[in-house]
Amino acid sequence: MSKFWSPLAGSLEPYVPGEQPKDKTYIKLNTNENPYPPSPKALEAIAAAADADLRLYPDPTCDALIQEVARCYGLSPKQIFVGNGSDEVLAFAFAAFFDPAKPVLFPDITYSFYKVYAQLYRLTPRLIPLDDEFNIPVGEFTSGGDHGGIILPNPNAPTAKLLPLADIVAMLEANPDRVVIIDEAYIDFGGESAVKLVPDYPNLLVIQTLSKSRSLAGLRVGFAFGSEELIEGLDRIKNSFNSYTLDRLALHGAVASLQDEAYFRETTEKVIRTRERVARQVAELGFRGTESRANFLFISHPSIAAKDIFLRLREKGVLVRYFASKRIDNHLRVSIGTDEEMDAFIAALRETVEELQ
Ligand code: PMP
Numbered sequence: 001m002s003k004f005w006s007p008l009a010g011s012l013e014p015y016v017p018g019e020q021p022k023d024k025t026y027i028k029l030n031t032n033e034n035p036y037p038p039s040p041k042a043l044e045a046i047a048a049a050a051d052a053d054l055r056l057y058p059d060p061t062c063d064a065l066i067q068e069v070a071r072c073y074g075l076s077p078k079q080i081f082v083g084n085g086s087d088e089v090l091a092f093a094f095a096a097f098f099d100p101a102k103p104v105l106f107p108d109i110t111y112s113f114y115k116v117y118a119q120l121y122r123l124t125p126r127l128i129p130l131d132d133e134f135n136i137p138v139g140e141f142t143s144g145g146d147h148g149g150i151i152l153p154n155p156n157a158p159t160a161k162l163l164p165l166a167d168i169v170a171m172l173e174a175n176p177d178r179v180v181i182i183d184e185a186y187i188d189f190g191g192e193s194a195v196k197l198v199p200d201y202p203n204l205l206v207i208q209t210l211s212k213s214r215s216l217a218g219l220r221v222g223f224a225f226g227s228e229e230l231i232e233g234l235d236r237i238k239n240s241f242n243s244y245t246l247d248r249l250a251l252h253g254a255v256a257s258l259q260d261e262a263y264f265r266e267t268t269e270k271v272i273r274t275r276e277r278v279a280r281q282v283a284e285l286g287f288r289g290t291e292s293r294a295n296f297l298f299i300s301h302p303s304i305a306a307k308d309i310f311l312r313l314r315e316k317g318v319l320v321r322y323f324a325s326k327r328i329d330n331h332l333r334v335s336i337g338t339d340e341e342m343d344a345f346i347a348a349l350r351e352t353v354e355e356l357q
Helices: 007-011 040-049 063-073 085-097 113-120 165-174 194-200 228-241 248-259 261-284 306-315 339-356
Strands: 080-083 104-108 125-129 150-153 180-183 204-209 222-226 296-300 332-335
Touching (some): 040 248, 063 080, 080 228, 085 113, 085 150, 085 180, 085 204, 085 228, 113 125, 194 204, 194 222, 222 228, 248 261, 306 339
Parallel strands (some): 104 125, 104 150, 180 204
Antiparallel strands (some): 080 222
16 A cells, blocks of 8 residues: 555555466467457558558547447447447446446356456445356346346356346346346357347447457457447546547457458357367366356366466466466366367366376
């Protein structure tokens, strides 16, 4: 605690991002990045945008990108918000829709940034524990009560489990006067998106990102889909921070990426195929895992500690994610890489199991 810090800065427990190691080259399966490069068309568009116009501010209303997102998802531009990665969209959504006087509901075991944002905006989280199988207890989100709104990822992270759309509908119908935020960072890897519910539910905000299925984590582009009144709420917050959230390169790259539907489908399908194959292989090595609908697996071994496996894999040059927090400290989260990377992972994991068993 520094004497120069505000009480808020002193009290925060900032999010700790997955390691981006610099000591050597790892097979990097720890931060759910896409192993395939972005669309070549996106890379060309970014290169072409790196010109003298960078001296000018970018379009503060991101019109070209919003038009393209609207076209892609069949909504009106007024139902779309874009931000600097979905983390920023989430930060704005917490500020725009949750009231510090009422608790905000989210699952206990979820994306750990939610807790940080709750602290930042002085909200009180009401944590809803997952059941023994890591399912979200939907009834806890539909039984009314005095709360100020809901946020959850679908599929959940790091459990990788998907909620069917009918459960999301139940939450929306049970909470007509509260905002329900569905964070769909991983939805393109086999889930059914709630975006199609946006025209029917003014209380629904869906958040997506180009970081995962579009291989553009480095560009920092995220979206929100919602009713006009929700989008207007987000714009009010954004324009109170930095109205130029997206830079010129990101605006051009994002449009070109969204236009390249064929490349998106091809790479996403490859990730899904590899996931299914690796899920079978880790099961053969004795691991248990949830049924993943994301670009990662969430696995545990019945007799070897996850931390020991994590450390041994790291020594072998394979980086996966270990969480020290209780209930999941016996699990590992493994991002899906290329087939070659996953072959190397399986070989290292097989050796590790033999060494530690
Ligand atoms: N939501 C979830 C559930 C995530 O796992 C992540 C990535 N770690 C994000 C949002 C943020 O993604 P980005 O800011 O790269 O769009």
